[in-house]
Amino acid sequence: MQDAWIIDGVPVTNRLFLGTGKFGSAALTARVLGAAGTQVTTVALRRVEPGSGGEDLLSALPEGCRVMINTSGARDGEEALRIARLARAAGAGTWIKVEVIPDQRHLLPDNLETLRVTETLVKEGFVVFPYMSPDLAMGRRMAEAGAAAVMPLGAPIGSNRGLRTRELVEIMVREIQAPIVVDAGLGSPSAACECMELGCAAVLVNTAVAVAPDPETLAVAFARAVEAGRLAFRAGLPPVREAEASSPLTGFLGTP
Amino acid sequence: MAGLAEHLEAARARAWPEPAPGRVEQVLARGAGTEEDLRVLLSPAAAPHLEAMARAAQALTLRHFGRTIQLYAPLYVSDACENTCLYCGYSARNPVPRRTLGLDEVEREAEALAATGIRHVLLLSGESAAACPESHLAAAVRRMAPRFRSIGLEVQPLGEEGYRTLLEAGADALTVYQETYDPALYAKVHPSGPKRDFPFRLETPERGARAGLRQVNLGALLGLGDWRREALCLALHARWLQDRHPALEVGVSLPRLRPHAGGSRPPAPVGDRELVQILTALRLFLPRLGIAVSTRESAALRDNLVGLGVTKMSAGVSARVGGYAEPGAEVPQFEISDPRSVAEIQAMLRARGYDPVMADWPFPPGDSALADAAVRGS
Numbered sequence: 001m002q003d004a005w006i007i008d009g010v011p012v013t014n015r016l017f018l019g020t021g022k023f024g025s026a027a028l029t030a031r032v033l034g035a036a037g038t039q040v041t042t043v044a045l046r047r048v049e050p051g052s053g054g055e056d057l058l059s060a061l062p063e064g065c066r067v068m069i070n071t072s073g074a075r076d077g078e079e080a081l082r083i084a085r086l087a088r089a090a091g092a093g094t095w096i097k098v099e100v101i102p103d104q105r106h107l108l109p110d111n112l113e114t115l116r117v118t119e120t121l122v123k124e125g126f127v128v129f130p131y132m133s134p135d136l137a138m139g140r141r142m143a144e145a146g147a148a149a150v151m152p153l154g155a156p157i158g159s160n161r162g163l164r165t166r167e168l169v170e171i172m173v174r175e176i177q178a179p180i181v182v183d184a185g186l187g188s189p190s191a192a193c194e195c196m197e198l199g200c201a202a203v204l205v206n207t208a209v210a211v212a213p214d215p216e217t218l219a220v221a222f223a224r225a226v227e228a229g230r231l232a233f234r235a236g237l238p239p240v241r242e243a244e245a246s247s248p249l250t251g252f253l254g255t256p
Numbered sequence: 257m258a259g260l261a262e263h264l265e266a267a268r269a270r271a272w273p274e275p276a277p278g279r280v281e282q283v284l285a286r287g288a289g290t291e292e293d294l295r296v297l298l299s300p301a302a303a304p305h306l307e308a309m310a311r312a313a314q315a316l317t318l319r320h321f322g323r324t325i326q327l328y329a330p331l332y333v334s335d336a337c338e339n340t341c342l343y344c345g346y347s348a349r350n351p352v353p354r355r356t357l358g359l360d361e362v363e364r365e366a367e368a369l370a371a372t373g374i375r376h377v378l379l380l381s382g383e384s385a386a387a388c389p390e391s392h393l394a395a396a397v398r399r400m401a402p403r404f405r406s407i408g409l410e411v412q413p414l415g416e417e418g419y420r421t422l423l424e425a426g427a428d429a430l431t432v433y434q435e436t437y438d439p440a441l442y443a444k445v446h447p448s449g450p451k452r453d454f455p456f457r458l459e460t461p462e463r464g465a466r467a468g469l470r471q472v473n474l475g476a477l478l479g480l481g482d483w484r485r486e487a488l489c490l491a492l493h494a495r496w497l498q499d500r501h502p503a504l505e506v507g508v509s510l511p512r513l514r515p516h517a518g519g520s521r522p523p524a525p526v527g528d529r530e531l532v533q534i535l536t537a538l539r540l541f542l543p544r545l546g547i548a549v550s551t552r553e554s555a556a557l558r559d560n561l562v563g564l565g566v567t568k569m570s571a572g573v574s575a576r577v578g579g580y581a582e583p584g585a586e587v588p589q590f591e592i593s594d595p596r597s598v599a600e601i602q603a604m605l606r607a608r609g610y611d612p613v614m615a616d617w618p619f620p621p622g623d624s625a626l627a628d629a630a631v632r633g634s
Binding site for chain 1: 318319320321322323324375405470498502503504505506544606609610611613614615616617618619
């Protein structure tokens with residue numbers, strides 16, 4: 001049974017998106033993406049510089065892996081727009097993860113600027129994935145603006161703390177008319193599985209895998225957890241049994 | 257909020273009692289959030305816990321920066337200097353020939369440096385507004401910008417307006433070392449020249465930040481005075497800037513005093529163990545802090561510091577005016593202890609499982625017109 005998320009006409013069945021920012025080499029990144037069967041990966045345009053003796057990640061990516069360029073490094077909307085436009089002009093495609101971060105200490109995003117960038121880029125024909133602090137009203141606006149998905153954080157970037165924003169993400173999944181992708185903070189496959197059980201369309205993971213002692217195996221574990229969580233969501237989880245009242249609340253009505 | 261100078265002077269003057277038994281372990285377990293925690297990590301009581309500090313620093317650095325080290329190199333535009341810093345080879349008292357590169361020479365240097373793969377460059381000069389004025393620096397930056405992704409300035413401290421001019425020309429970062437946070441010691445080692453103005457220098461990173469530079473790098477020259485208090489003030493200075501400018505990338509360098517053309521020995525030498533204690537304490541106190549280690553340090557030490565909290569390294573460095581296009585020319589500012597090429601440093605990092613990051617910004621720096629040209633030209 002094929003369970004594809006069609007993004008911009010592309011069927012995506014592997015719902016573990018992997019980031020590439022923190023790996024020790026491009027070759028390792030490519031091996032990890034390959035091992036996990038990754039179909040969507042994010043790449044920071046600021047790190048792409050062929051000809052400098054650094055590694056050329058874009059050409060090292062495995063066959064069939066779609067690149068979502070992220071605007072990391074942008075402190076405001078203007079910089080994010082410029083990065084997105086350069087990515088398209090450079091032939092890196094039109095899928096953009098909008099990341100606007102005016103806070104170097106916690107790396108938490110600026111939702112308002114992110115919304116503005118989303119609106120502009122959608123009008124310019126980009127496929128836009130805004131990374132945001134979970135907020136229902138903002139998420140709705142981003143969806144209305146035409147975002148391909150809304151990407152709330154699970155916990156601060158790099159924290160590996162798991163789905164700390166569960167209550168808010170759950171509401172967003174229920175209420176927003178666009179796919180929800182939890183991005184950032186997921187430190188374990190169980191946390192990724194939890195997101196998928198809630199009905200998220202995908203998760204995006206980088207730090208946990210990139211700095212693991214065995215990134216390839218951990219990426220596979222994440223991929224399986226994501227698949228399991230997705231299956232569970234589709235199957236429908238049984239209701240959690242609540243404690244029963246000791247005496248019937250409607251006993252006073254008598255037997256019908 | 258009290259001024260920066262008062263804030264740091266109060267911290268420097270405060271008593272530094274021996275931490276209570278168990279405090280070091282407690283800070284390591286809970287994280288170092290306060291000035292008091294930082295003092296614990298810089299205290300003699302923390303020295304026996306260096307391995308635990310290193311492990312914690314490594315874990316934090318991995319989380320925040322991954323397995324990456326950014327590479328950069330300086331480009332010396334002028335060694336003319338009006339200061340007489342007692343520890344520096346560029347001191348105006350040293351009877352060595354001085355030179356300021358013309359713009360074509362700057363361009364040749366930039367070309368030679370860019371050919372090595374370097375994309376993050378630090379434009380460096382002595383401090384002489386007469387020999388190398390702001391206008392010349394701006395023109396040099398404009399010539400360099402198309403070849404690089406980041407241009408930092410390590411030149412005479414300027415006013416906010418000056419930094420704005422250089423930002424428009426293409427500079428995006430500023431490095432300025434306070435050298436020492438002890439005003440009396442500062443006056444002693446800077447006997448004459450514009451650098452004598454302690455508060456003006458101290459406020460320099462703030463002026464750069466207000467002008468809109470993306471990044472500032474601070475430093476204390478280790479070996480001049482009490483390293484614990486210097487490291488404390490350095491960290492508090494960094495945090496003060498972070499508090500006021502959340503979008504600003506704040507970094508530090510930990511230069512140790514080296515022998516130079518003037519010939520003196522460090523008055524208060526800092527050993528390798530102490531250097532590692534400072535480095536790891538800073539990382540634990542400021543998890544997102546950029547930390548650079550230059551070629552003043554030996555290849556062996558630099559290799560071992562990778563993974564302990566360092567995020568940036570210089571590579572393929574010439575500390576001479578004109579040193580990339582004409583190797584062997586002019587007197588260096590300091591003796592380089594790690595002469596390895598960019599390719600050799602890249603290979604060393606890869607062998608250690610680290611990715612040498614050459615570019616960390618997608619456009620030529622500064623001027624948005626250049627960025628727009630990059631969009632059109634791609």
